[in-house]
Amino acid sequence: MSDIIIGILATLGTLFVLLAAVGVIRMPDTYLRISVTTKAATLGIGLILAAAAIYFNEISITSRVLAIILFILLTAPVGAHLIGRASYFIGVKLWSKSLIDDLEGKYKKSTHELKSEGTEED
Amino acid sequence: MIQHIVLYPIIVHLLLAILLLFSWNSIKIQKIISAAGSVLSLLVAIWLFSTVWNEGTLTIQAGNWEAPFGITFVADAFAATMVLLTAISGIAVSYFSIGTILKARLKFGYLPILHFLLLGLNGAFLTGDIFNLYVWFEIIIISSFVLITLGGEKKQLEGAVKYFTLNIFASVIFLTAVAVLYGLTGSLNMADLSLKVAAIENRGLVEVTAILFLIGFGIKAAIFPLYFWLPASYHTPPPAVSAVFGGLLTKVGVYALIRVFTLIFVGDAFLETIILTLAGLTLFVGAIGALVQNNISKIFSYLIISHIGFMILGLGLYTEAAIAGAIFYIIHDIVVKTNLFMVSGLIYRLKGTMSMKNLGGIYAKHPLLSLLMLVPLFSVVGIPPLSGFWPKLSLITESFKIENYWLIGAIIFATFITLFVIARIWAEVFWKEGKKLPTIQNFRYFHLLKLEKKIQILGPIAFLAFISLYIGFGAENIQQLAERVGTELMNNQLYIESVLGNIKEQP
Amino acid sequence: MEFLLAILIGLLYASGLYMMLRRSLVKLIIGLILLGNGANLLIFLLGRITKGKPPIIPEESKFFLDAYADPVPQALILTAIVISFGLQSFAIVLIKRAYKVVKTDDLDQMNSTDEFS
Amino acid sequence: MKTIILRTASNYLLPLLLLFSIFILLRGHYLPGGGFVGGLIASIAFVLHAFANGLENTKNLIKMHPGFLMPVGLLVAFLAGVSPALISNLPFMTGIWFPEPLAVIGMVGSALFFDIGVYLVVIGVSLTIIFTITESA
Amino acid sequence: MRSRFLSNILLTFIWVALTGSFDLLNFVFGFVLSFLILWVITLGKGESKYFKILPKMIAFFFFFLYELFKANLQVAYDVITPKFYMKPGIIKVPLDAKTDLEITLLANLISLTPGTLSLDVSNDKKVLYVHGMYVSNKEKFIQGIKQGFEKRLLEILR
Amino acid sequence: MLTAILTGFIFSLLLVVAGKYIKGKAAILSALVPLGLFIYFLQFTRQISSGEIITKTYEWVPSLGVNLGFTLDGISLIFTLMITGIGFLVFAYTATYLKGHEYLDRFYGYLGIFMAAMLGVVLSDNIISLFIFWELTSISSFFLIGFNNKEKASRKSAVLALSITGIGGLLLLAGALILGNITGTYSISEMLLSKDLIAESSHYIIIVILIFGAAFTKSAQFPFHFWLPGAMKAPTPVSTYLHSATMVKAGVYLLMRFTPSLGNTELWNTTLITVGAITMVYAAIHTLFRTDLKGILAYSTIAALGILVFLIGLGTREAFVAACVFILVHALYKATLFLVTGIIDHETGTRDVTRLSGLRKVLLPVAIAGFLAAISNAGIPPSFGFIGKDLIYEATLHFGNTGVLLTALAIITNILLLYAGFLAGIKPFTGKLPQSFEKAHMPGFLMWIPPLILAILGITIGVFPSIVQDSLIQPAVTAMGQNGSEIQIKLWHGFNLILGLSAITIGVGLLIYFLFKPSLKLEKGIAKFDKIAPKSIVESIGYGFGQGSKKVTGLIQNGYLRYYVSVIILFLVLLTGYTLLQNTKYVIDYDSFSELTVYEVLTLLVMAVGILYTVFTRSRLAAVAAMGVVGLAISLIFVYYSAPDLAMTQFSIDTLTVILFVLVLYRLPKYLKLSDRKARIKDGILSVVFGSLITVLALEVLGEPQGSQITDFYAENAYVLAKGKNVVNVILVDFRGIDTFMEIAVLTIAAIGVFSLLKLRLTKKNRK
Amino acid sequence: MTLHDYLYYILLPILSFSIVLLFIRFLMGPSIADRVITLDLLITTGIGVIAIYSITSNQPTFLDIAMILALIAFLGTVAFSYYLEKRNKNE
Numbered sequence A: 001m002s003d004i005i006i007g008i009l010a011t012l013g014t015l016f017v018l019l020a021a022v023g024v025i026r027m028p029d030t031y032l033r034i035s036v037t038t039k040a041a042t043l044g045i046g047l048i049l050a051a052a053a054i055y056f057n058e059i060s061i062t063s064r065v066l067a068i069i070l071f072i073l074l075t076a077p078v079g080a081h082l083i084g085r086a087s088y089f090i091g092v093k094l095w096s097k098s099l100i101d102d103l104e105g106k107y108k109k110s111t112h113e114l115k116s117e118g119t120e121e122d
Numbered sequence B: 001m002i003q004h005i006v007l008y009p010i011i012v013h014l015l016l017a018i019l020l021l022f023s024w025n026s027i028k029i030q031k032i033i034s035a036a037g038s039v040l041s042l043l044v045a046i047w048l049f050s051t052v053w054n055e056g057t058l059t060i061q062a063g064n065w066e067a068p069f070g071i072t073f074v075a076d077a078f079a080a081t082m083v084l085l086t087a088i089s090g091i092a093v094s095y096f097s098i099g100t101i102l103k104a105r106l107k108f109g110y111l112p113i114l115h116f117l118l119l120g121l122n123g124a125f126l127t128g129d130i131f132n133l134y135v136w137f138e139i140i141i142i143s144s145f146v147l148i149t150l151g152g153e154k155k156q157l158e159g160a161v162k163y164f165t166l167n168i169f170a171s172v173i174f175l176t177a178v179a180v181l182y183g184l185t186g187s188l189n190m191a192d193l194s195l196k197v198a199a200i201e202n203r204g205l206v207e208v209t210a211i212l213f214l215i216g217f218g219i220k221a222a223i224f225p226l227y228f229w230l231p232a233s234y235h236t237p238p239p240a241v242s243a244v245f246g247g248l249l250t251k252v253g254v255y256a257l258i259r260v261f262t263l264i265f266v267g268d269a270f271l272e273t274i275i276l277t278l279a280g281l282t283l284f285v286g287a288i289g290a291l292v293q294n295n296i297s298k299i300f301s302y303l304i305i306s307h308i309g310f311m312i313l314g315l316g317l318y319t320e321a322a323i324a325g326a327i328f329y330i331i332h333d334i335v336v337k338t339n340l341f342m343v344s345g346l347i348y349r350l351k352g353t354m355s356m357k358n359l360g361g362i363y364a365k366h367p368l369l370s371l372l373m374l375v376p377l378f379s380v381v382g383i384p385p386l387s388g389f390w391p392k393l394s395l396i397t398e399s400f401k402i403e404n405y406w407l408i409g410a411i412i413f414a415t416f417i418t419l420f421v422i423a424r425i426w427a428e429v430f431w432k433e434g435k436k437l438p439t440i441q442n443f444r445y446f447h448l449l450k451l452e453k454k455i456q457i458l459g460p461i462a463f464l465a466f467i468s469l470y471i472g473f474g475a476e477n478i479q480q481l482a483e484r485v486g487t488e489l490m491n492n493q494l495y496i497e498s499v500l501g502n503i504k505e506q507p
Numbered sequence C: 001m002e003f004l005l006a007i008l009i010g011l012l013y014a015s016g017l018y019m020m021l022r023r024s025l026v027k028l029i030i031g032l033i034l035l036g037n038g039a040n041l042l043i044f045l046l047g048r049i050t051k052g053k054p055p056i057i058p059e060e061s062k063f064f065l066d067a068y069a070d071p072v073p074q075a076l077i078l079t080a081i082v083i084s085f086g087l088q089s090f091a092i093v094l095i096k097r098a099y100k101v102v103k104t105d106d107l108d109q110m111n112s113t114d115e116f117s
Numbered sequence D: 001m002k003t004i005i006l007r008t009a010s011n012y013l014l015p016l017l018l019l020f021s022i023f024i025l026l027r028g029h030y031l032p033g034g035g036f037v038g039g040l041i042a043s044i045a046f047v048l049h050a051f052a053n054g055l056e057n058t059k060n061l062i063k064m065h066p067g068f069l070m071p072v073g074l075l076v077a078f079l080a081g082v083s084p085a086l087i088s089n090l091p092f093m094t095g096i097w098f099p100e101p102l103a104v105i106g107m108v109g110s111a112l113f114f115d116i117g118v119y120l121v122v123i124g125v126s127l128t129i130i131f132t133i134t135e136s137a
Numbered sequence E: 001m002r003s004r005f006l007s008n009i010l011l012t013f014i015w016v017a018l019t020g021s022f023d024l025l026n027f028v029f030g031f032v033l034s035f036l037i038l039w040v041i042t043l044g045k046g047e048s049k050y051f052k053i054l055p056k057m058i059a060f061f062f063f064f065l066y067e068l069f070k071a072n073l074q075v076a077y078d079v080i081t082p083k084f085y086m087k088p089g090i091i092k093v094p095l096d097a098k099t100d101l102e103i104t105l106l107a108n109l110i111s112l113t114p115g116t117l118s119l120d121v122s123n124d125k126k127v128l129y130v131h132g133m134y135v136s137n138k139e140k141f142i143q144g145i146k147q148g149f150e151k152r153l154l155e156i157l158r
Numbered sequence F: 001m002l003t004a005i006l007t008g009f010i011f012s013l014l015l016v017v018a019g020k021y022i023k024g025k026a027a028i029l030s031a032l033v034p035l036g037l038f039i040y041f042l043q044f045t046r047q048i049s050s051g052e053i054i055t056k057t058y059e060w061v062p063s064l065g066v067n068l069g070f071t072l073d074g075i076s077l078i079f080t081l082m083i084t085g086i087g088f089l090v091f092a093y094t095a096t097y098l099k100g101h102e103y104l105d106r107f108y109g110y111l112g113i114f115m116a117a118m119l120g121v122v123l124s125d126n127i128i129s130l131f132i133f134w135e136l137t138s139i140s141s142f143f144l145i146g147f148n149n150k151e152k153a154s155r156k157s158a159v160l161a162l163s164i165t166g167i168g169g170l171l172l173l174a175g176a177l178i179l180g181n182i183t184g185t186y187s188i189s190e191m192l193l194s195k196d197l198i199a200e201s202s203h204y205i206i207i208v209i210l211i212f213g214a215a216f217t218k219s220a221q222f223p224f225h226f227w228l229p230g231a232m233k234a235p236t237p238v239s240t241y242l243h244s245a246t247m248v249k250a251g252v253y254l255l256m257r258f259t260p261s262l263g264n265t266e267l268w269n270t271t272l273i274t275v276g277a278i279t280m281v282y283a284a285i286h287t288l289f290r291t292d293l294k295g296i297l298a299y300s301t302i303a304a305l306g307i308l309v310f311l312i313g314l315g316t317r318e319a320f321v322a323a324c325v326f327i328l329v330h331a332l333y334k335a336t337l338f339l340v341t342g343i344i345d346h347e348t349g350t351r352d353v354t355r356l357s358g359l360r361k362v363l364l365p366v367a368i369a370g371f372l373a374a375i376s377n378a379g380i381p382p383s384f385g386f387i388g389k390d391l392i393y394e395a396t397l398h399f400g401n402t403g404v405l406l407t408a409l410a411i412i413t414n415i416l417l418l419y420a421g422f423l424a425g426i427k428p429f430t431g432k433l434p435q436s437f438e439k440a441h442m443p444g445f446l447m448w449i450p451p452l453i454l455a456i457l458g459i460t461i462g463v464f465p466s467i468v469q470d471s472l473i474q475p476a477v478t479a480m481g482q483n484g485s486e487i488q489i490k491l492w493h494g495f496n497l498i499l500g501l502s503a504i505t506i507g508v509g510l511l512i513y514f515l516f517k518p519s520l521k522l523e524k525g526i527a528k529f530d531k532i533a534p535k536s537i538v539e540s541i542g543y544g545f546g547q548g549s550k551k552v553t554g555l556i557q558n559g560y561l562r563y564y565v566s567v568i569i570l571f572l573v574l575l576t577g578y579t580l581l582q583n584t585k586y587v588i589d590y591d592s593f594s595e596l597t598v599y600e601v602l603t604l605l606v607m608a609v610g611i612l613y614t615v616f617t618r619s620r621l622a623a624v625a626a627m628g629v630v631g632l633a634i635s636l637i638f639v640y641y642s643a644p645d646l647a648m649t650q651f652s653i654d655t656l657t658v659i660l661f662v663l664v665l666y667r668l669p670k671y672l673k674l675s676d677r678k679a680r681i682k683d684g685i686l687s688v689v690f691g692s693l694i695t696v697l698a699l700e701v702l703g704e705p706q707g708s709q710i711t712d713f714y715a716e717n718a719y720v721l722a723k724g725k726n727v728v729n730v731i732l733v734d735f736r737g738i739d740t741f742m743e744i745a746v747l748t749i750a751a752i753g754v755f756s757l758l759k760l761r762l763t764k765k766n767r768k
Numbered sequence G: 001m002t003l004h005d006y007l008y009y010i011l012l013p014i015l016s017f018s019i020v021l022l023f024i025r026f027l028m029g030p031s032i033a034d035r036v037i038t039l040d041l042l043i044t045t046g047i048g049v050i051a052i053y054s055i056t057s058n059q060p061t062f063l064d065i066a067m068i069l070a071l072i073a074f075l076g077t078v079a080f081s082y083y084l085e086k087r088n089k090n091e
């Protein structure tokens, strides 16, 4: 029984990871790639780890697995935020079919201060 | 346990380095610790040496794991001698540093690093484990990197880049060689390796491994054609640093070569030919390099290279007498080369330059100082009966025994060029009329120094000059030591038994 | 697998060397790092590799119950890795400082210490 | 970097990572880990904090120069190393152990203290290096 | 003081979970250890209603999982099929969340769900710039975030 | 005897301390040292003449076979007396000559060392100690020649002289060691016993060449003679002492000393005759073209040395007698002439022979000394020189078929020597006294007494040759291995061919003296030939060698790091490649390898491409990121192959390294394309070869059996003894704890290095 | 087919294949940000690989490595972002 659960979890996880990989290849701009992949991978890895936890069925291992998942959940979005933001600074362009860019002109160039209103003054 | 003392030279410097780090904020305390510690380390080294001399090879198994499972430390006559020399050279450099190194450098860890360096040297000499030797080498090179760059002047950095790159490269080769050796034998203990390597059937592979060691250590020993880093960098740091480098650093490469090629890779005719060829070329190329330089510190750098040839030659000849010659040469060279660079420092203090073109007039103005400096200068030539002379007797004789006149020629050539170069230094730097002292901002010329500083500068030079005079005039004692080392090295079962002996007895 | 690993190690050595032969300081350091990795993997490979049997004694036992990987090369590599880390950090800072003082990344312009003076 | 998100996250990650680093340190004798990796994780925690909050804040947090940890760590390791020689006249680095295992930690012996020394040194080293570079950047 | 204590307890639990040994001694050890760490680093703010909101947290967790799966599948479809159906853009989302913790958690949750990515928070903490994959209706997008994640999150945190 | 030799050294050492006191009037006291030694050695005369040989051995470095073994025999005795006797006079002379000189103490110091060293040379029985003293004479002469070291010419001459004699010394060393090796002893007297062994040895030629090299350089034989005229830059007492009477004769001494053991062979005799003959004639002719008194004397000294070598080369008993006599003759008259020249120089300020005349009016006693010396030099009876000349002709005439030719050469030489002697000893005193010299006056007696004593001795011995016959000449000739019948040295041999030749010599010589006038023009004229003179040749060889060395050194140490790396790698590749090619089995044991799996292959593929990308990308940042990929791949490999600790460490360190890189990078310039295509291809090939070599090596090693007993031990004891289950960690903190300890020390040092490298700026302020 | 075989022969290769795909994007770039993202994702995928591998080799120890990867991977991204931001500011 547990073998089946493990198999399913692992398969799902693997597929999500694969999905993230394909997404990274296919997505047309950097922001989209970040967007797609952060979570697909997070979910995928979470599932695979869950499979491992079930497989070993030991409390210390389970808690370690939980710790890993917790860590990924904590760090992945922060990383995505950082690199997404940095991409914007270095002028990575949005996909040509993008609809809106509310962020345009909101960063003060010299200090990277981000305003909530208006456009760049200087 | 009397064997404990094998580790004392290591422990002393380790403790010193740690204490010095704790006193990071007070140069004054650092100076006291370093000065006192150097004396202590000399006493320990003498103790170790006399114990080994009287009782034979001592070994200790770190961690109490019997060989070959733990890391063994071995103090045979060779190692004990090297440790003693390190202590002698170390104490001189330590005092000289206290007297000459800029406050700014002292504030940034000069003294702790110096003791780390000495620690590394002692470790390298005492260890009986090939990988542990690698680790000690790393201690040595990282310390030397820090010392050579400390202050971060342009020429220092330019020199350091080359020094760094090629030494790291040597480490990589060394590590590669260790990998292969482990792959072949599954062992790291050098005594154990000696037995296991001898049992390997594929001699070709053994030879390749040996060549890797030859190159790895050869770079560190600065033999031809692997020495490029040395002339590029040795003249760039302050003289105190050059002194410890010039005296000890290349010698640890030589030590490793001798150790490995007398203990692990023995009796390979092809390698001996190569080593001999390299020795001859090193003598030659180093000499012509020294011939054409104008900066005294650079001249001394090339002399280091050239004279490494003598030591390698002794190894290549591979007889007891030749190895004894190499050992004698090492003993002489460590003391004298250390002193030479301190002399260059003194000259710089006196005249504010190291360029022969602009130097002069020291003899007229400072006759007694000149006389003092004359001792290392003439010793390095080997003007008999000064220290450099004696080992050449064995080296020439042994070269003759294999009827290799090229080698004799190389020895004579190198000696002659050294003589010529030193004579020219004497003529240009000491005899020639002095020029006006250049004004260097915030630089205090020797005659303006306080007596205390003067003593800190002259004391070490005089101390080493005295030692080299002793080596020259008391050559009999040194020769007996060298012969004993030679005998021990050529009969490596002594070493092996003292490391693995217990195991063999137990079935 | 050993075969491929051996080739890969050769590649690491070759690339490391190639990078060292460039004129850029940065490349030089990268080259040294690659070489260091090559040497570590070489120790690993030549210490003989074993799959899926880490040298950790099982919880319930005092000895190994079956075959296990040779821990010695691993310990050696660990030491070597850490040491190279020390050297690398120093190297990286050295290039930074050298660039600041010498004002070039071009190694060919750093040969004043070899000139006759 | 002035980002609320990173700053907040790092404030929470810091204790977590430190805890984790000690965990890794203590279990090293039994499972993968040990002083070295433990030390690295601890320093990474501080580095992360420095990235998010600025170096000055992190330095204030630590309250002393990280470089001070180096001699401390070395001394701990040194004492662990010489203790066998001093206590039982055994060679340097011989493992000596308390006879009974301690709860949580397991067997306590000179090796553990040695590993703690390693841990401290690694923290001191990594932080010194990274902080210095950041400062002079 | 209390927040410090809570953090301490939290860390103790994490420790126990990490080590996987649930005996008393380990608790004590974990507590002392956490205390020491906190003492060393002096953590900024903690939150007070830690235990009251536990049930809400669990509910939120499942909501989050649901969102995660749903959005993942949506994106998966877009990735796998040859044609892109998406209409991406960067949207300014005004924030009700005030404290750093609130904002951070919200932003992270947004990022964790596919199709959305928190790019940055304005310096005055009034707005969050979010990159979305499906922003054909800007208002709907903003409301989706505000009514979904933000509302639930603030309920827990406040 | 050791004390006797050491006296000079001790004296010199004392001068370092008490130098001040000697500068004043006490200077003359220093002459007591050689005087005392002279008396000391004189008292051995009786023992020596009765055929005794006095030996004394002191142990020094017995392990190397080097002892301070001293032998006083006939040869040594002549030399010791010359050294101490003339030494005494020179010491005394110097007291006035350099009166009040700032560095008089140093001068005496050098002289003292020289004298002691010279005594050591002629007394040593141990060939190594002989060499040691030999070198000391070169060194002390270096200091003496360079005494006026503010002059560039002085310094140059000193270095040149040291170089030539120094290299000669080294040849001597080599020769000595080979001799010692063949005979099994360094004792010269013991070597005599192995004479046949040496002669039959295949190394005989090389030994002789080496010994000749030493002797010829020291004794200024053609073509190594040129350092000697330059050495005349030294103060005149030095020229007197070293370059006429003693040091230059060390080479002659060496030849005499080794005649019994090495001599009497074709090689030995022919070479010596040829070299000696060329030297004497060549140098004698040179005297015609000199105007500087010291220059004239220098060349006549070279000629005299040539005669001595020539005589030793003849190898007959008569020749040896002639040589022994001529050594004394020459020492006496040449020393006198030099001292006289010194006085002239001292009083008139010139040594230009064309300007000097009539000085007898102001320097009469000096003129007498000069005259007597010139007589002896010319071989005019009843001087000792006459006997010397006669003996030479006797020796040449009786020398086989070539006797006539050799005699002719000897006559030519002697004629020119007469001319030179007259020029130096007589010409300055005869004729009209120019006004400019009228103010010249007699120097202190310490200056004129010594030459007068020597000159009178030259005549006295001529009249009473028996003074030296039994006491000195006989034992010396015996010591050279010719112990035949008793020697009879007489002034008057009756009217015979030799007397006729003597008369011709004197006659022609006088003719030349009166007809031929030395002039600057002539000197300049011959200077044209300097280009092909040995000195120029050697100097240009030296110069060329220097330039070549500079080129080679510049080529080797060219400043390009990448070139250094290439050379080292090339060297490595050649050596290991050669060895591998010789020994490779080319058999790879695939069976022992683990299976290939998809995930591993893919991991390796990613890694390989990652490496290549690191190498070839144009963006530094991308390279750093790619290194991150490579690091990850390596970590995965460590995972696959059971190394969890490694994987962890590798990964964390890679991350840290990336961070460091990133922190540093943005201060650095972007990659520039610096090397051209050709260089890249060349480097590429070298790299690929190197990489392949490592691969082949790895595969070869994998084909060898390896069983690690160490591993088994660790595995068994890790838990039981070291209480740990993670064996890797147990090794790190216990089995190989010292490695780890030093590894953290490395880290600490690196951190300090980083800290100081970035924080310490040497500014003008802190550069104190 | 056992679970082990399934994981070992099917899932592990798929994960490795994902790694290759990601790596292709790494090589393609085009911006440095893309490379940083893919690096981060490669590491995350690596965690997956390790987790599966720990099951197939029945070695929970390997999960510890996954733990370290999870902890540290993030820092690389932070550093790169820091760099990009700082470089941008300076230009």
Ligand code: NA
Residues within 6 Å of the ligand: B062, B063, B064, D092, D093, D094, D095, F733, F734, F735, F737
């Ligand atoms: Na131990």
Ligand code: NA
Residues within 6 Å of the ligand: D028, D029, D031, D032, D033, D034, D035, F645, F726, F728, F729
């Ligand atoms: Na460990």
